Amino acid sequence: MVVVNPLKCTGCAFCVPVCPSRAITSRGRAEIDTDRCVACLECLDYCPVAALCRGKNRKEPHE
Amino acid sequence: MNDRAHCDVLVLGSGMGGLATAALLARDGFRVIVAEKMPRIGGRCSTMDYDGFKCITGVVGVETKGIVQELFHRVGADFDVQEAGAPHYLINGQICQVPSRGGMKHLMMAAGADAMDVETVMNAITGALHWRTPSCDVALGDWLRQYTSNPKIIEIFQALVSAVLFVNVNELSVHTYFEFLRKLKGIQRFGYAPGGSIRLAQSLARVVLDNGGEIWTRCRVNAIKSHKNIVRGATVSRWGKSISIKAPVVISNVGPKETARLAETGILDHSYLRELDQRMKPAVITALQFAMDEPLFESNHLLVTGTQSLNSVYQPTMVCPEWAPEGRHLLVAGSAPRNCREPFDGNLEIERCLADLRAVFPDFDSRAKLLLAGTFQGAWPGMHSLPGEDMDRKTPVINLYNVGDGVKPLGYTGLPGVVATGIDVAEEVMGRNKILTGAP
Numbered sequence: 055m056v057v058v059n060p061l062k063c064t065g066c067a068f069c070v071p072v073c074p075s076r077a078i079t080s081r082g083r084a085e086i087d088t089d090r091c092v093a094c095l096e097c098l099d100y101c102p103v104a105a106l107c108r109g110k111n112r113k114e115p116h117e
Numbered sequence: 118m119n120d121r122a123h124c125d126v127l128v129l130g131s132g133m134g135g136l137a138t139a140a141l142l143a144r145d146g147f148r149v150i151v152a153e154k155m156p157r158i159g160g161r162c163s164t165m166d167y168d169g170f171k172c173i174t175g176v177v178g179v180e181t182k183g184i185v186q187e188l189f190h191r192v193g194a195d196f197d198v199q200e201a202g203a204p205h206y207l208i209n210g211q212i213c214q215v216p217s218r219g220g221m222k223h224l225m226m227a228a229g230a231d232a233m234d235v236e237t238v239m240n241a242i243t244g245a246l247h248w249r250t251p252s253c254d255v256a257l258g259d260w261l262r263q264y265t266s267n268p269k270i271i272e273i274f275q276a277l278v279s280a281v282l283f284v285n286v287n288e289l290s291v292h293t294y295f296e297f298l299r300k301l302k303g304i305q306r307f308g309y310a311p312g313g314s315i316r317l318a319q320s321l322a323r324v325v326l327d328n329g330g331e332i333w334t335r336c337r338v339n340a341i342k343s344h345k346n347i348v349r350g351a352t353v354s355r356w357g358k359s360i361s362i363k364a365p366v367v368i369s370n371v372g373p374k375e376t377a378r379l380a381e382t383g384i385l386d387h388s389y390l391r392e393l394d395q396r397m398k399p400a401v402i403t404a405l406q407f408a409m410d411e412p413l414f415e416s417n418h419l420l421v422t423g424t425q426s427l428n429s430v431y432q433p434t435m436v437c438p439e440w441a442p443e444g445r446h447l448l449v450a451g452s453a454p455r456n457c458r459e460p461f462d463g464n465l466e467i468e469r470c471l472a473d474l475r476a477v478f479p480d481f482d483s484r485a486k487l488l489l490a491g492t493f494q495g496a497w498p499g500m501h502s503l504p505g506e507d508m509d510r511k512t513p514v515i516n517l518y519n520v521g522d523g524v525k526p527l528g529y530t531g532l533p534g535v536v537a538t539g540i541d542v543a544e545e546v547m548g549r550n551k552i553l554t555g556a557p
């Protein structure tokens with residue numbers, strides 16, 4: 055599962071079109087439908103500000 | 118892959134600033150590596166495929182017959198941009214086409230301004246352009262209000278500066294505005310890139326590759342390395358590996374603040390860091406993208422006056438139909454808050470923009486379906502600095518430069534501004550290299 059860091063997310067919506075399961079919506083800030091997310095992690099690479107991270111522990115895979 | 122690499126010039130980021138610099142230097146014989154963290158190139162001049170629509174990541178309209186086109190020509194890249202034709206304004210609910218001569222006068226008349234007012238404002242503009250540029254301290258709005266009390270006239274200027282300079286008439290210095298008119302002629306000509314704005318980035322990337330350069334995507338820069346205040350390269354991660362890239366010149370396209378962070382702020386001098394903090398105020402904008410079955414209006418672009426935050430609407434599919442599935446249309450609406458320094462509420466700004474669209478276009482909700490609502494602010498803004506508030510392209514670390522929209526020259530904005538920084542830095546590097554190597 056992937057979570058959004060609301061302090062980092064700028065709301066650009068770049069993550070929305072890349073999600074194969076249409077789990078992300080964004081209106082000023084991204085939100086992830088955890089029931090739909092298949093944890094493919096594709097969205098992580100497209101976030102320009104590293105606001106998306108894996109799992110609940112907020113550990114950022116890229117940093 | 119090796120965990121070490123080296124090159125003559127390392128470019129951090131594949132935005133148009135980075136690619137312009139990389140293309141120029143690669144053509145001049147430098148071995149260039151471009152490190153880009155995203156899987157796609159172009160940064161805020163790219164394209165996202167969504168349900169067959171070529172959604173924007175930033176750039177919609179591309180200035181033509183100016184510095185961008187010149188750069189493409191100079192490096193031998195294909196500049197494929199379809200002209201959009203004359204600009205249109207929405208004034209008092211009416212669409213007005215701007216004639217090629219006397220445009221501003223025509224618009225003010227269309228706004229119902231009386232002839233005396235129009236003449237006074239026009240004389241003031243002529244004087245400011247050809248005789249004496251007004252002082253930096255005066256905001257464009259205050260300067261205009263010396264000559265007219267008609268709010269509709271001010272609104273025409275507001276729509277243009279909000280849409281193109283990402284700032285409001287009451288926040289932009291009149292000096293910067295006239296520099297913009299001088300340098301970019303107010304961007305009267307622009308167009309759209311067939312296939313999406315990413316095509317422009319790809320065209321420059323091809324020049325880099327054809328001249329022996331490399332472009333590494335999914336490659337995040339983690340730190341810029343320097344020794345005794347001279348840049349040495351950077352460490353990056355790619356495919357889960359850490360790689361150290363050695364380079365005598367590093368050109369950063371990631372924004373001046375991020376550059377400073379990656380260069381480990383401690384080694385940059387304090388006055389520079391203070392200046393970064395004081396000057397770098399990101400330009401905040403919102404872009405809503407919609408799918409439609411029919412165009413909403415007859416032109417491809419409208420600058421909108423008299424709204425709370427909406428400033429422009431584009432229908433690129435009127436010129437480049439392939440930006441949408443066959444028979445459908447893409448609409449891009451741009452807006453900016455009326456006070457760009459106040460705390461930004463993305464959701465509120467999106468609501469304001471939607472309310473403006475509904476007020477301006479009858480039956481908006483039944484004709485347009487929202488695809489993407491993007492807000493651009495903070496670390497990923499419309500532009501890294503407001504016009505006239507840019508940083509120097511040289512950093513305190515020797516041979517570490519910034520390119521991109523946080524270091525654009527006065528009077529420049531968006532893509533032309535970014536390209537101008539690339540040309541400036543590439544020429545500086547070529548010039549210094551000639552001195553060091555004694556080349557003629």
Ligand SMILES: Cc1cc2nc3c(=O)[nH]c(=O)nc-3n(C[C@H](O)[C@H](O)[C@H](O)COP(=O)(O)OP(=O)(O)OC[C@H]3O[C@@H](n4cnc5c(N)ncnc54)[C@H](O)[C@@H]3O)c2cc1C
Pocket residue numbers: 102129130131132133134135152153154155158159160161162174175176177178179180336337338339370371375402403404493498499500520521522523530531532533535
């Ligand atoms: C919604 C919107 C609409 C716009 N419309 C227009 C328009 O119509 N016309 C116009 O002329 N301008 C427009 N602009 C402005 C224009 O998009 C930007 O000024 C320009 O694209 C910025 O280019 P850049 O080279 O400065 O940086 P960017 O495009 O931001 O490129 C920076 C690159 O660096 C990469 N990067 C960042 N950090 C790292 C790291 N640590 N490691 C590796 N890579 C990294 C990023 O992923 C990115 O690809 C618009 C902007 C927005 C947001």
Ligand code: SF4
Pocket residue numbers: 055056072073074075076077078086090091092093094095096097098
């Ligand atoms: S991890 Fe994959 S499925 Fe989950 S939100 Fe990101 S892109 Fe969508």
Ligand code: SF4
Pocket residue numbers: 058062063064065066067068069070080083084100101102103104105106
């Ligand atoms: S890509 Fe990142 S910053 Fe943009 S909306 Fe998604 S999570 Fe937020």
